[in-house]
Amino acid sequence: METIPPALLPANMLAVLSVLLLYPYNPVSGVFQRLYCSLSDSCECDFKPNIRDLEWDLYKNVFGQPLAQDIVSEEVARFLQNKSPDRPLVLSFHGSSGTGKTLVSSMLGKYLFGSAMSSPYVHQFIPTLHFPRPDRVQEYREELKSWVKGNLTECARSVFLFDEMEKMPPGLIDVLEPFLGPSHVVFRTNYRKAIYVFIGTSGEEVINRKALESRQAGRDREEITWADLQDDIAQAIYNSTTSGFFRSSVVLQRLVGRFVPFLPLSRRHVERCVRAQLCQRGSCGRGDVVEAVAGGMTYAPVPGHYFSTAGCKAVPAKINFFL
Numbered sequence: 023m024e025t026i027p028p029a030l031l032p033a034n035m036l037a038v039l040s041v042l043l044l045y046p047y048n049p050v051s052g053v054f055q056r057l058y059c060s061l062s063d064s065c066e067c068d069f070k071p072n073i074r075d076l077e078w079d080l081y082k083n084v085f086g087q088p089l090a091q092d093i094v095s096e097e098v099a100r101f102l103q104n105k106s107p108d109r110p111l112v113l114s115f116h117g118s119s120g121t122g123k124t125l126v127s128s129m130l131g132k133y134l135f136g137s138a139m140s141s142p143y144v145h146q147f148i149p150t151l152h153f154p155r156p157d158r159v160q161e162y163r164e165e166l167k168s169w170v171k172g173n174l175t176e177c178a179r180s181v182f183l184f185d186e187m188e189k190m191p192p193g194l195i196d197v198l199e200p201f202l203g204p205s206h207v208v209f210r211t212n213y214r215k216a217i218y219v220f221i222g223t224s225g226e227e228v229i230n231r232k233a234l235e236s237r238q239a240g241r242d243r244e245e246i247t248w249a250d251l252q253d254d255i256a257q258a259i260y261n262s263t264t265s266g267f268f269r270s271s272v273v274l275q276r277l278v279g280r281f282v283p284f285l286p287l288s289r290r291h292v293e294r295c296v297r298a299q300l301c302q303r304g305s306c307g308r309g310d311v312v313e314a315v316a317g318g319m320t321y322a323p324v325p326g327h328y329f330s331t332a333g334c335k336a337v338p339a340k341i342n343f344f345l
């Protein structure tokens with residue numbers, strides 16, 4: 023904004039300006055804040071994206087997930103480079119338990135806002151906690167809609183994480199349809215700057231089948247391409263009553279930007295999980311514990327034993343047992 027010498031401003035204008043300058047960061051000043059945001063377009067809360075550190079953490083500390091690493095870093099970088107995106111960033115994570123979905127989602131929270139998952143602008147919804155009763159869907163729909171609306175009014179750059187989508191009552195997520203599309207800019211709240219991440223195990227059958235085929239053909243997991251999996255995952259979750267997306271218009275309208283497949287983990291990935299955890303505890307040298315923990319996991323399918331059925335889940339507990 024151009025600076026105008028105070029002497030040239032009428033007194034009432036000065037009063038308005040001083041209110042705007044005094045109140046912009048006060049959360050109770052809803053009206054003024056909205057006015058301020060619309061004038062300055064700088065209501066970015068404490069949004070401090072650090073894409074380089076996000077990529078570094080993703081590639082260094084997430085094991086065996088080339089698709090997730092590439093898609094997440096690409097999509098986040100592309101979305102944040104655009105100062106006025108034409109739609110929000112909507113990602114949906116799929117894959118078996120213990121493969122790193124929650125880990126990656128928490129990295130997002132950590133590197134988008136300085137204060138990590140405790141940021142007031144990272145909202146995590148867990149169905150068993152927030153939406154436990156399927157008979158209350160109508161009530162939950164109203165609640166969720168008003169939360170998202172309210173949260174976006176406070177911070178256009180809000181992040182919404184929906185974990186354990188397989189326990190989300192069918193029909194609930196459709197209430198987000200108007201927020202996820204390209205057309206929503208209402209009353210100075212820009213709904214297109216938000217980030218939504220859905221997380222669930224649904225689609226694991228198609229992902230695991232693909233990984234198995236690739237493995238049986240002697241190919242590297244790096245050679246699995248995401249394009250192969252996008253439609254299959256969309257189909258699978260649309261058809262499944264336990265995906266949170268059963269017959270969902272969010273899927274039909276293609277409002278999910280990318281489906282992010284998390285591949286089943288092999289023994290060597292489990293070993294890396296164990297080693298990383300051990301090092302964090304200052305016991306880097308305990309190869310015997312790496313052997314014992316990785317050897318104690320179950321690997322499937324029965325001919326082959328390629329993939330850990332629980333991924334890296336429960337690794338810390340097993341380390342405690344052997345250490």
Ligand SMILES: Nc1ncnc2c1ncn2[C@@H]1O[C@H](COP(=O)(O)OP(=O)(O)O)[C@@H](O)[C@H]1O
Nearest residue numbers: 083084085119120121122123124125295334335
């Ligand atoms: N691909 C992975 N790379 C590194 N650590 C992993 C990976 N997958 C799982 N873990 C570790 O295993 C535990 C469970 O992972 P989590 O992200 O909660 O799995 P889920 O896919 O079920 O959400 C966490 O301690 C996490 O750090």
Ligand SMILES: *[C@@H]1O[C@H](CO)[C@@H](O)[C@H](O)[C@H]1NC(C)=O
Nearest residue numbers: 145146168169170171172173
């Ligand atoms: C933002 O979302 C949270 C749930 O994460 C909710 O409790 C809160 O009331 C919402 N804020 C507004 C202003 O609606």
Ligand SMILES: *[C@@H]1O[C@H](CO)[C@@H](O)[C@H](O)[C@H]1NC(C)=O
Nearest residue numbers: 254256257258259260261262
């Ligand atoms: C989903 O259901 C439709 C119709 O019932 C069917 O044609 C399609 O093959 C199903 N897809 C999957 C992946 O199950």
Ligand SMILES: [Mg+2]
Nearest residue numbers: 123124185186
């Ligand atoms: Mg999880």
